Amino acid sequence: xxxxxxxxxxxxxxxxxxxxxxxxxxxxxxxxxxxxxxxxxxxxxxxxxxxxxxxxxxxxxxxxxxxxxxxxxxxxxxxxxxxxxxxxxxxxxxxxxxxxxxxxxxxxxxxxxxxxxxxxxxxxxxxxxxxxxxxxxxxxxxxxxxxxxxxxxxxxxxxxxxxxxxxxxxxxxxxxxxxxxxxxxxxxxxxxxxxxxxxxxxxxxxxxxxxxxxxxxxxxxxxxxxxxxxxxxxxxxxxxxxxxxxxxxxxxxxxxxxxxxxxxxxxxxxxxxxxxxxxxxxxxxxxxxxxxxxxxxxxxxxxxxxxxxxxxxxxxxxxxxxxxxxxxxxxxxxxxxxxxxxxxxxxxxxxxx
Amino acid sequence: xxxxxxxxxxxxxxxxxxxxxxxxxxxxxxxxxxxxxxxxxxxxxxxxxxxxxxxxxxxxxxxxxxxxxxxxxxxxxxxxxxxxxxxxxxxxxxxxxxxxxxxxxxxxxxxxxxxxxxxxxxxxxxxxxxxxxxxxxxxxxxxxxxxxxxxxxxxxxxxxxxxxxxxxxxxxxxxxxxxxxxxxxxxxxxxxxxxxxxxxxxxxxxxxxxxxxxxxxxxxxxxxxxxxxxxxxxxxxxxxxxxxxxxxxxxxxxxxxxxxxxxxxxxxxx
Ligand SMILES: Nc1ncnc2c1ncn2[C@@H]1O[C@H](COP(=O)(O)OP(=O)(O)OP(=O)(O)O)[C@@H](O)[C@H]1O
Ligand SMILES: [Mg+2]
Numbered sequence: 183x184x185x186x187x188x189x190x191x192x193x194x195x196x197x198x199x200x201x202x203x204x205x206x207x208x209x210x211x212x213x214x215x216x217x218x219x220x221x222x223x224x225x226x227x228x229x230x231x232x233x234x235x236x237x238x239x240x241x242x243x244x245x246x247x248x249x250x251x252x253x254x255x256x257x258x259x260x261x262x263x264x265x266x267x268x269x270x271x272x273x274x275x276x277x278x279x280x281x282x283x284x285x286x287x288x289x290x291x292x293x294x295x296x297x298x299x300x301x302x303x304x305x306x307x308x309x310x311x312x313x314x315x316x317x318x319x320x321x322x323x324x325x326x327x328x329x330x331x332x333x334x335x336x337x338x339x340x341x342x343x344x345x346x347x348x349x350x351x352x353x354x355x356x357x358x359x360x361x362x363x364x365x366x367x368x369x370x371x372x373x374x375x376x377x378x379x380x381x382x383x384x385x386x387x388x389x390x391x392x393x394x395x396x397x398x399x400x401x402x403x404x405x406x407x408x409x410x411x412x413x414x415x416x417x418x419x420x421x422x423x424x425x426x427x428x429x430x431x432x433x434x435x436x437x438x439x440x441x442x443x444x445x446x447x448x449x450x451x452x453x454x455x456x457x458x459x460x461x462x463x464x465x466x467x468x469x470x471x472x473x474x475x476x477x478x479x480x481x482x483x484x485x486x487x488x489x490x491x492x493x494x495x496x497x498x499x500x501x502x503x504x505x506x507x508x509x510x511x512x513x514x515x516x517x518x519x520x521x522x523x524x525x526x527x528x529x530x531x532x533x534x535x
Numbered sequence: 536x537x538x539x540x541x542x543x544x545x546x547x548x549x550x551x552x553x554x555x556x557x558x559x560x561x562x563x564x565x566x567x568x569x570x571x572x573x574x575x576x577x578x579x580x581x582x583x584x585x586x587x588x589x590x591x592x593x594x595x596x597x598x599x600x601x602x603x604x605x606x607x608x609x610x611x612x613x614x615x616x617x618x619x620x621x622x623x624x625x626x627x628x629x630x631x632x633x634x635x636x637x638x639x640x641x642x643x644x645x646x647x648x649x650x651x652x653x654x655x656x657x658x659x660x661x662x663x664x665x666x667x668x669x670x671x672x673x674x675x676x677x678x679x680x681x682x683x684x685x686x687x688x689x690x691x692x693x694x695x696x697x698x699x700x701x702x703x704x705x706x707x708x709x710x711x712x713x714x715x716x717x718x719x720x721x722x723x724x725x726x727x728x729x730x731x732x733x734x735x736x737x738x739x740x741x742x743x744x745x746x747x748x749x750x751x752x753x754x755x756x757x758x759x760x761x762x763x764x765x766x767x768x769x770x771x772x773x774x775x776x777x778x779x780x781x782x783x784x785x786x787x788x789x790x791x792x793x794x795x796x797x798x799x800x801x802x803x804x805x
Contacts, residue, residue: 253708273711280712286705290727300713303723351713 203265204229204355204390205250210259212245219245221414222259227407229264229354230388232381236401237411238437243394246411247357250392251280264354279348280357283364285340287332293343294319294328300351318350321383323376338369345380355390362400374404398438402426410434427454428527435529440496443529444489450529455498457525460485461518468520471495476513483509487517495519559780568773578780588763592784595760598676599744602683603691603737609684610691610736611729617692618699633689641686645753648682649673652754674756682754683744690739698732699725734801741792745785760785 207225211218220242227233235243248254250261252273261269268276279300287296294315295302301311319325322342332340341361348356361377362370381391395401401408402422409419410433418430429435435443435452443452464470474494475486483504485497497519501509562575582588617629636644651657652673659669672678702725710720748761760781767778796802 251708251712253711272716273708274714274716278712280709282705282709284703284705286703286709288706288709288724299710299715299723303710303713303715303719347713 202228204231204263205233205392206260206262207246207250208260208262210246210249210256210261212242212249212254212256218414220249220256223414223416225409225416225419227355227390227392229390232378232391232393232404232406234393234395234401234405234408235411236395236398236408236438238396241411242414243396243411244359245414247280247359247392247394250355251278251357252276277354278357279351279353279355281341281344281348281359281361283359283361285332285344287340287344287347289332291331292328293324293330293332293335296332296343297328297347297350299347304351314350318346321349321380322346337364338373341365341373342376345377349380349384349389352384353389355392357392357394359394360396361393362395370400374400378404402438410437412437427525429529432529442495444493444495446491451526452529453495453521453526455484455496457521458495458497459520460487460497460499461520462512462515464516464518466518466520468518469495470516470518473513473515473517476510478506478509485512485517487519489519555779555782558776559783561776563774563776570775578777581777582781582784588781591758591763592760594676594757595745595785596788598679598683598759599741601680602687602744603740605680605684606688606691606740607695607733607737609688610695611733614692614695614699614732615725615729618696619702633692636686637689642749642753644686645682645750648678648685649754652678652681674754676755676757679750679755682750683747686750687740687743690743691733691736694735694739695729695732698729698735702728731800731803734796734799738793738796738801742785742789745788 203226205225205227207223210220210223210225212220223242223246225246235246237243245254249256250263252268252271252275256269259269260267263276263278287293288299291299297315297318298311301314306314315328316325319328322345324339324342324346327335327339327343332343335343341364345361358377362373365373377391381389393401393404402425405422407419407421408425410417410425412433418425418434420428425434425438429438429452432441432443432450432452435441440455441452442455443450461468469489469491471487471489473485474488477484477486478501480501482498482500483506485499487495487497489495499509559578560574560576562571562573562577563569564571613629617626617633621629649656652670653659654669654671654673656673662669672681706724706728707720710724711717715723746761748759748765751757751759751762764778764782767774767781
């Protein structure tokens, strides 16, 4: 479970002046035959932000990224990069670089040649090329591997080289499509930290990161802001804490974290599992229920509670005093759940932006 | 699993080659025409010092080079269109068109070319129709060059197609993404990745031209290595040892050629 720190920054809902915007999508729509891959998406990403597109498989994240890169043309809408309309420009005319999910390193070139490719086709002089390649290989911490061929690298190393090949061009915007998807869990967590470090290190040139993932934990831990995609539409845009704690729709509540949606008096609301206090006495305020299931997760235990007045809530408790034995034995017990009214958020059905 | 069949193949191949090589050191008795099993270098001596045999060898190698280059030039755009431009239906149609000639008799196809290139053949007839001067390529090196290039073309198209088809779209997108315009992407990514396919195809076109004796017999009027060997094996002279000795020339040429092709990655592309 990711529990991001509460963001004290104000919600980024108000529009950013166009000059500081790196990416602006305006009513973008893209269809493939009958499939609507991206449906009227509006997006504004200010310069230097780490912005994540989060959503389930097939929700249109990759398509959105490919539209920004220029590999696809939208059926409707406009794309602006740094204030300029690039809707009809080819990829090589956009100041944007992509890190591909399969890395797409050129197999016939060495690592150094791969990294130098962008500079080379832009006719950067040899000496400067060499200097910048060496520099960026240091940033991704692989300064020794310049002479190898891509096949001689491990998955994690390829990932870093793909990153270096894009970053060396210091694009305005860096697009990353599930760049850590092919790595194992441990390496993925390492690379998450690495990516943030690298973004900080190149931040003097101010590269905006647009990151695609379907892993909510990754999205919550890495992003400045994120957009939750569902069926080609954006359901919510906000800082991780905002999206996590005040999901705007039932879909977001379910996809980002545990759903925990209750319907009372015709209204739907959600409350996050760690905000619920579980008491084993039945006297007092709150909802009564019975523990249906207990999942011991080490640091904490997850309880699934069936409520008497209908519905089900997941409750998370840190294992401060309870042992695993005690936790597991509480299955079937009657409990009372309490939470503070300010920790509940009313949600609407369907799409809300 | 692969062991026994491979060993079998090797024995057959190597045995045949060994017999060939050994017999190259025998000779024919000039008077009786009988095979003499005594070791001699006479055959190699003749080949090394006869300008006729030099000429024939160079002519053959030169033709093989010309045919290979021609096929590479024709095959590349064709295979490129097939692999990366044509919609699936078109691709199937083109595939059939490429393979179709291979299903018909090779002799019949060469004969057809003879009819086309003849002085009063289909080509001159067509040229006259559009008011162009008539050609007289029949039984010349030009005729052989055209016919060789035609009959071996599928052997170049297929490996080049395979190499081009295998290039992932993401490589091309990556190149464009990094600032490579279409021509740059073509030159720096597509061509280098198609090179192993071209090298593989060239092994076929080169070696098939080197060893063929039917095309020169039917549409040419000069000797190729294959004709000399053929005549010495089955012809009047019946000098098997000499044929064997001369056959080592294309073998050596091919050995050199394969070494070069291997450098270009031809064997990974097959
Ligand atoms: N080239 C294409 N041709 C046809 N349909 C496509 C194409 N590309 C994407 N789609 C469809 O568009 C929709 C969105 O796809 P997209 O690849 O953007 O999803 P995604 O959010 O990246 O999913 P994933 O997490 O699985 O990568 C899907 O229904 C997909 O099948
Ligand atoms: Mg995707």
